Structure formats: structure tokens, C-alpha cells
Amino acid sequence: MQNLFNTLNNFFLIGLPYIALTVFLVGSIWRYRSTKFKVSSLSSQFLEGRQLFWGSVPFHMGVLFLFFGHLIAFVIPRGVLAWNSHPVRLIVLEVTAFIFGIALLIGLANLVYRRVTNPRIAVVTSRMDYFLLTLLLVQVVTGLWVAYNFRWGSSWFSSVLTPYLWSIFALQPDLTAVSALPWVVKLHIVLAYLIVLLIPFTRLMHFLVVPLDYIWRPYQQVIWYWSRKEVRKAWTPWSLQRPKNN
Amino acid sequence: MDVRAQISMIFHLDKCIGCHTCSIACKNIWTDRKGAEYMWWNNVETKPGTGYPTKWEDQDIYQGGWEKKNGTIGLRGAGKKKGLLNIFHNPNLPVIDDYYEPFTYKYLDLIESPAMDDQPTARPVSLITGKPIDIKMGPNWDDDLSGTPDYARKDPNLHDLSPVEQEAMFQLERMAFFYLPRICNHCLNPACVAGCPSGAIYKRGEDGVVLINQKVCRAWRMCVTACPYKKSYYNWHTGKSEKCILCYPRLEAGYAPACMHSCVGRIRYLGVILYDADRIESTANTDTGNLVDKQLDLLLDPFDPGVIEAAKENGIPDSTIKAAQYSPSYKFIKEWGLALPLHPEFRTLPMLFYVPPLLPVMASLSHQDTAQGEKMDPIAKFWNDNWLYDTSTEDLWGTIEQARFPLKYMANLFSAGDEEKIKTVLKKLWAVRIHRRNVTVGDIAPEKVERALREAGLDAPTADAIYKLTSLAKFDERFVIPPAHREQAIEMLEFTGDTKGSIGFGFKEKAERGL
Numbered sequence: 001m002q003n004l005f006n007t008l009n010n011f012f013l014i015g016l017p018y019i020a021l022t023v024f025l026v027g028s029i030w031r032y033r034s035t036k037f038k039v040s041s042l043s044s045q046f047l048e049g050r051q052l053f054w055g056s057v058p059f060h061m062g063v064l065f066l067f068f069g070h071l072i073a074f075v076i077p078r079g080v081l082a083w084n085s086h087p088v089r090l091i092v093l094e095v096t097a098f099i100f101g102i103a104l105l106i107g108l109a110n111l112v113y114r115r116v117t118n119p120r121i122a123v124v125t126s127r128m129d130y131f132l133l134t135l136l137l138v139q140v141v142t143g144l145w146v147a148y149n150f151r152w153g154s155s156w157f158s159s160v161l162t163p164y165l166w167s168i169f170a171l172q173p174d175l176t177a178v179s180a181l182p183w184v185v186k187l188h189i190v191l192a193y194l195i196v197l198l199i200p201f202t203r204l205m206h207f208l209v210v211p212l213d214y215i216w217r218p219y220q221q222v223i224w225y226w227s228r229k230e231v232r233k234a235w236t237p238w239s240l241q242r243p244k245n246n
Numbered sequence: 247m248d249v250r251a252q253i254s255m256i257f258h259l260d261k262c263i264g265c266h267t268c269s270i271a272c273k274n275i276w277t278d279r280k281g282a283e284y285m286w287w288n289n290v291e292t293k294p295g296t297g298y299p300t301k302w303e304d305q306d307i308y309q310g311g312w313e314k315k316n317g318t319i320g321l322r323g324a325g326k327k328k329g330l331l332n333i334f335h336n337p338n339l340p341v342i343d344d345y346y347e348p349f350t351y352k353y354l355d356l357i358e359s360p361a362m363d364d365q366p367t368a369r370p371v372s373l374i375t376g377k378p379i380d381i382k383m384g385p386n387w388d389d390d391l392s393g394t395p396d397y398a399r400k401d402p403n404l405h406d407l408s409p410v411e412q413e414a415m416f417q418l419e420r421m422a423f424f425y426l427p428r429i430c431n432h433c434l435n436p437a438c439v440a441g442c443p444s445g446a447i448y449k450r451g452e453d454g455v456v457l458i459n460q461k462v463c464r465a466w467r468m469c470v471t472a473c474p475y476k477k478s479y480y481n482w483h484t485g486k487s488e489k490c491i492l493c494y495p496r497l498e499a500g501y502a503p504a505c506m507h508s509c510v511g512r513i514r515y516l517g518v519i520l521y522d523a524d525r526i527e528s529t530a531n532t533d534t535g536n537l538v539d540k541q542l543d544l545l546l547d548p549f550d551p552g553v554i555e556a557a558k559e560n561g562i563p564d565s566t567i568k569a570a571q572y573s574p575s576y577k578f579i580k581e582w583g584l585a586l587p588l589h590p591e592f593r594t595l596p597m598l599f600y601v602p603p604l605l606p607v608m609a610s611l612s613h614q615d616t617a618q619g620e621k622m623d624p625i626a627k628f629w630n631d632n633w634l635y636d637t638s639t640e641d642l643w644g645t646i647e648q649a650r651f652p653l654k655y656m657a658n659l660f661s662a663g664d665e666e667k668i669k670t671v672l673k674k675l676w677a678v679r680i681h682r683r684n685v686t687v688g689d690i691a692p693e694k695v696e697r698a699l700r701e702a703g704l705d706a707p708t709a710d711a712i713y714k715l716t717s718l719a720k721f722d723e724r725f726v727i728p729p730a731h732r733e734q735a736i737e738m739l740e741f742t743g744d745t746k747g748s749i750g751f752g753f754k755e756k757a758e759r760g761l
């Protein structure tokens with residue numbers, strides 16, 4: 001029994017993260033390079049716009065806040081711990097995060113409801129979409145469950161999970177602290193790996209192509225196939241020139 | 247001076263018969279695919295009317311185009327700030343119902359129906375869900391409904407016409423309408439390009455065609471909002487936006503775009519225009535009153551040696567410069583001053599120009615109007631059923647002023663509200679008619695013809711040239727397409743027939759939707 005337990009722990013908490021990261025990295029690059037056409041956020045707002053607002057906006061806001069929350073606790077655990085050293089600040093952080101979690105849950109629930117009930121949206125929903133939505137739903141519920149029942153998450157994440165995650169990245173996985181965690185927490189961790197693994201095979205791809213370069217790009221874009229200065233010169237060696245944009 | 251070449255189009259509205267052949271030609275080639283059924287890259291609207299998508303001109307609803315604020319212009323409903331902040335949900339995005347739900351009929355039900363007492367019917371089914379629907383809208387749902395309260399009276403261009411003027415327009419005996427065919431304007435200051443967060447939309451330097459790179463589009467759908475003409479469409483199936491490509495594969499092969507080639511009324515002209523790209527920004531930024539003039543100022547004289555020199559500097563081939571010199575667009579827009587852009591106040595500097603319609607104006611005389619009737623030549627009264635084509639009233643321009651279509655309405659469409667501009671154009675069109683009537687029928691006093699031409703700012707040879715290009719022009723005169731220069735035309739090198747009907751032009755990948 002103990003052996004099986006260990007094997008499972010090793011597989012899900014050491015094997016899976018490596019598999020997930022590899023699949024994510026290789027898969028995303030492959031997907032971007034070979035099937036670029038299919039990389040899209042696949043927005044369905046055009047078919048239904050009103051319900052989407054109450055789904056998409058709280059969902060994305062929640063995801064963004066919580067993703068960066070986890071990221072910060074991973075990158076600067078000491079900063080988080082220092083912040084939490086004052087009870088008021090700790091509670092402010094926890095309550096804020098929980099509110100965003102609830103927003104995420106509400107948004108997700110609305111999105112699921114919309115997909116299931118609207119016949120037009122059903123047409124543009126794949127089986128993978130349903131699977132992903134279910135997965136996210138479970139992930140959010142376990143997250144909220146953990147946050148509510150095992151206080152205070154931001155502190156113990158920084159002191160217990162961060163070293164574990166770092167150990168994974170340092171290629172010296174160390175399970176001592178995590179293996180003792182309750183099973184819900186472990187489930188939450190495992191599902192997180194699963195989601196990372198699924199990115200290249202789902203519409204989640206779109207978060208990799210967030211158009212941040214729009215901020216510094218000039219508004220207008222003109223593309224010339226050939227250099228305008230060279231094109232009319234008799235000595236321009238066409239055989240050596242490659243046109244732009246193709 | 248940064249001289250560039252642009253393929254520019256002219257639509258002569260007097261000649262459009264509203265047959266929709268252009269729309270069908272376009273649909274059959276480009277948008278007969280899943281997700282694109284509702285798209286009409288070329289559509290023909292009845293004016294006054296609400297158009298497609300419904301009330302597209304009303305930017306209070308759709309928030310398209312540029313607006314001038316504090317001395318600079320910005321996108322009204324998209325742009326860097328609004329575009330990125332609203333990326334999860336775009337509050338200004340039209341939905342499919344603003345266009346129409348695409349449908350087909352269950353034709354098989356007719357064929358496979360067992361013998362019954364009643365005729366079998368083919369029920370309409372949605373092309374999205376496949377379920378039976380009640381058809382509520384179509385792309386030309388208000389075709390020819392010139393006076394209806396649901397359509398014509400909701401035309402956004404009526405907003406600043408007084409109730410009296412509006413009522414006059416819709417009196418049963420005075421009712422008139424004309425057709426407005428629309429395609430993407432391939433603008434000089436395209437709002438769709440500026441609105442696209444992914445940078446998927448671009449203007450081709452060589453000929454000014456505006457295209458969406460399907461591999462870079464990520465369905466942020468801001469171009470749909472940004473384009474004030476609603477000529478960028480979202481394909482709900484592939485999750486990509488698409489728009490008119492001005493049939494660039496045909497252009498590169500020397501053919502006219504399909505809509506133009508097939509146009510039954512021969513209302514369409516296409517040619518190269520040289521313009522000064524350095525002044526695009528300042529032009530788009532100018533006061534509303536000057537917009538049209540400044541936009542026309544951008545277009546350069548292709549015979550001017552300085553312009554030719556600068557064009558060569560910029561790598562424009564001699565053949566393109568030559569095409570610009572023969573361009574029918576240049577003649578209509580600059581030489582004759584007959585063509586105006588549609589809704590210049592959107593500030594995208596559209597490169598599709600319209601010759602405003604004169605005929606509805608001329609139909610303003612009625613038999614009952616004795617005051618006008620007395621001024622008419624006997625020959626005009628000869629057809630005593632109606633005096634529609636009176637060409638010889640005492641006061642030359644009277645009919646233009648009392649048009650069935652108030653000048654204000656035309657001005658709202660084609661000159662950002664400047665009635666003088668419309669009047670100038672209509673006078674010219676009218677003068678050409680007077681002149682030609684003199685040539686062919688000879689029932690008008692020569693002094694009167696001369697006065698008409700003079701007051702319109704024309705002379706007899708110009709009037710004849712206008713007449714020729716308007717009425718007699720052959721294919722090669724209507725479409726002066728610069729040689730493609732195969733060595734430069736990259737899209738042409740790919741074989742593109744493979745994916746016809748599935749993904750669009752030039753794709754070798756299969757048209758699968760993302761996961």
C-alpha cells in the first residue's frame with residue numbers, strides 16, 4: 001500500500017510535471033509553426049454577445065489575478081511571506097484572492113451554461129471544449145475548497161509548494177513537504193499540470209499569442225514585397241532576393 | 247513626397263440597376279463556405295434604407311471609424327486602449343443578427359415527399375444550427391422599399407433633415423430610391439488595420455489592397471468594430487476575420503475583380519492612382535469641412551514630371567505609372583471632379599469613389615407642376631404622360647435644387663454634409679446631358695448649352711469625353727489594370743485552387759477549425 005502510494009506520488013508529482021512541461025513546450029512550438037492557421041481565440045461573441053459578457057469578463061479577470069498570484073508566490077515567496085506577516089494584510093490578500101476565485105467560478109459557470117443551452121454556440125463547441133470546461137470547473141472548485149478549508153493558502157504555498165516547484169525546475173525533485181499535503185491540494189496540483197499539458201491541444205493556445213506588441217506597434221501597416229529602393233535597379237539579383245511576407 | 251500607387255475604384259451610381267449580379271459573382275468565388283455564408287464582401291443596398299448590416303452608418307451604434315478629438319484622431323470603438331481592455335468582450339461588436347442568420351431551404355423535401363393531398367414545402371433552415379428558422383432578415387431585405395417606415399425612414403443619413411424634408415421625400419408620388427453597391431474601400435487610412443491587435447491586417451505597398459493574413463488573425467475581432475463600413479467580417483466557423491481582397495489574384499493576372507467584370511450596368515471602373523503617403527495623417531486629421539478637398543489633394547497628377555520622378559525613386563514600375571496616366575479613376579475623380587468618397591467623415595480616406603446619382607433628381611418634375619411646366623420646351627412636353635426628362639427648363643439648375651432627394655441627403659452620404667459639392671457634381675452631370683442632347687437631338691438653343699457647360703465648369707470636348715467614358719467605354723477603358731510583374735507577385739506563385747470552397751485564397755493547409 002505504501003509502495004503504491006509512493007509510486008503514485010512519484011508519478012503525479014514528479015513524472016507528470018516533466019511530461020506536462022515537455023508536451024507544452026514542444027507541442028506549442030509545433031502547433032504554432034505547422035498549423036498556424038488554427039491558432040485562434042475562436043471567439044464566439046459573434047454568435048451570442050450578451051451572456052458572454054457575464055461569462056468571459058469575470059472568468060478572465062479571475063484567471064489573470066489568480067494566475068499572477070500563484071506566479072508571484074512562486075517567484076518571490078519571501079515577499080509574499082513578508083506581506084503576510086501582518087494579519088490585516090494577510091486577510092486583505094486572502095479575501096481579495098477569494099473574491100477573484102468566486103468571480104472566476106461565476107464566469108465559468110456562465111460560460112458552461114451558455115455553451116450548453118445556446119444552440120448556435122453548441123455548433124462551435126468541440127468535445128475538447130466540453131472536456132476543458134469540466135476540467136477548469138473542477139480545478140476552480142478544488143482551488144476554492146482548498147483556499148477555504150486550509151488557511152492561509154498564500155502563506156503555506158510560499159513555504160511548502162514553492163520549494164517543491166523550484167525543486168522540479170532545478171531538476172532535483174523533492175517531495176518531502178508535498179507528499180504530506182491533503183489529497184484535495186494534490187488533486188489541484190495534478191489538475192494544474194494537466195491543464196498545462198493540454199494547452200497545445202486546446203483553445204488555451206490563445207493565451208500564448210496575446211497581442212501585447214500592439215501597444216508599441218504603429219497603427220498602420222504597409223507591407224512591400226520587395227525593397228522599394230532596389231526594385232527598379234537593373235543589377236538587383238532576383239535569384240538571391242527573397243520577398244517579404246511569405 | 248512619398249509617392250505610392252493605389253488601385254482605386256469608381257462606381258457610377260446613375261448606371262446601377264440593382265441587379266445584384268456583382269454580389270453573386272463575389273459570393274460564388276469567395277464566400278460560399280461554411281462560416282462565410284452571411285458575408286457579402288460586395289453588397290448592394292437600396293437608399294434610403296438601413297443597409298447591411300442594419301444601420302451600419304450609425305456609428306453611435308457600431309462605433310466604427312476614426313473620430314477627431316483634441317486635435318488628433320483616434321479609433322472610435324477600437325484602438326490600443328479600448329482594443330486591449332475590451333479583448334475579453336467587445337461591447338461594440340455586431341452579432342450575426344445585425345446582419346442576418348444565413349439560411350437555405352430543405353429542397354430535398356420537395357423531391358422526396360410522398361404523394362400527398364397538399365403540395366410539399368421546402369422549409370427554411372439555418373445554415374448555422376441546421377434547425378428550421380423563420381427568416382427575419384437578408385442581405386438586401388429592404389430592396390426597393392424606398393418609403394417604408396421600417397427601412398427607408400430609419401436611414402441614418404436622414405438624421406439632420408428636417409421632418410418636412412423627410413416627409414417630402416416619402417410622399418407617395420415623389421418617392422425615389424437608388425442603389426448603393428459597396429465593397430471594401432481599400433482605404434488609405436484603414437481603420438481595420440489600425441484596429442487589429444495581432445497586426446494581421448496590412449495594406450500592400452505595391453497596389454494598396456488591404457488584406458487580412460489568415461494565419462496571424464486570432465479572432466480578437468476588433469477590425470469588425472473598427473471598420474466604419476462594416477466590410478471586415480468575422481468567420482464564426484474558422485475563428486478568423488475575412489474581407490474583400492479586391493480579387494487580387496485576378497488583378498495580378500490582369501483581370502478585373504469579379505464584381506466589376508460581371509457588372510451588368512457597367513457602372514464600375516478601376517485604375518491606378520498615385521498619391522502622396524506623407525500627407526495621409528495630416529489629411530485624415532483635417533477639419534470635417536476640408537476632408538473631401540484634402541483627400542482629393544492627396545491624389546497626384548501622373549503627368550507631372552516631378553511626380554513621375556518621385557514615383558520612380560520609390561520603385562514604382564513604368565508600366566504602373568503609365569496605367570495611372572490612363573486611369574479612368576483619375577479622370578473621374580481629379581480631371582472631371584465627378585466622383586466623391588462615401589462617408590468621408592469616417593476619416594479612413596476610402597479609395598472607392600462614387601459618382602452621385604442624377605436620375606432621381608431629374609424625376610422631380612411632375613405633370614401637375616404647372617409652374618415648371620410652363621418653362622419647358624414643347625419637345626419636353628411631347629411625352630405628356632409625365633415630364634420626367636425635361637432637359638430645357640428656363641432656369642438651368644432649378645430641378646437640381648428642387649430634387650426629390652434633398653441635396654442634404656446626398657451630401658450626408660458623399661461629402662460629409664457639404665451640399666455645394668454635390669451640387670457641383672450634379673450640375674456637371676446635367677450639363678453633359680444638355681450638351682449631348684444638343685448634339686443628338688439639337689432642340690436646345692446653343693447659347694443655353696454653352697451657358698450650361700460654362701456654369702458647370704466644362705467645355706464641349708470634356709463633356710464628350712465624360713459621355714464616352716460613362717456610356718460607351720469598353721472593358722479596357724473601364725479597367726486599366728497595371729501589369730502584374732510576375733517577378734514581384736508572390737501570392738500568384740502558389741497554386742490556390744486546392745482549397746477553394748474551404749478556407750479562402752492561397753492556402754495549402756486544410757480549413758480546419760482550431761481545437
Ligand code: SF4
Nearest residue numbers: 430431433437438473
Ligand atoms: S473599408 Fe473597412 S475593411 Fe476596407 S480598408 Fe477601409 S477600414 Fe478596412
Ligand code: SF4
Nearest residue numbers: 262265266268509511
Ligand atoms: S452588377 Fe452592377 S448594375 Fe448590377 S447591382 Fe451590381 S453594381 Fe449595380
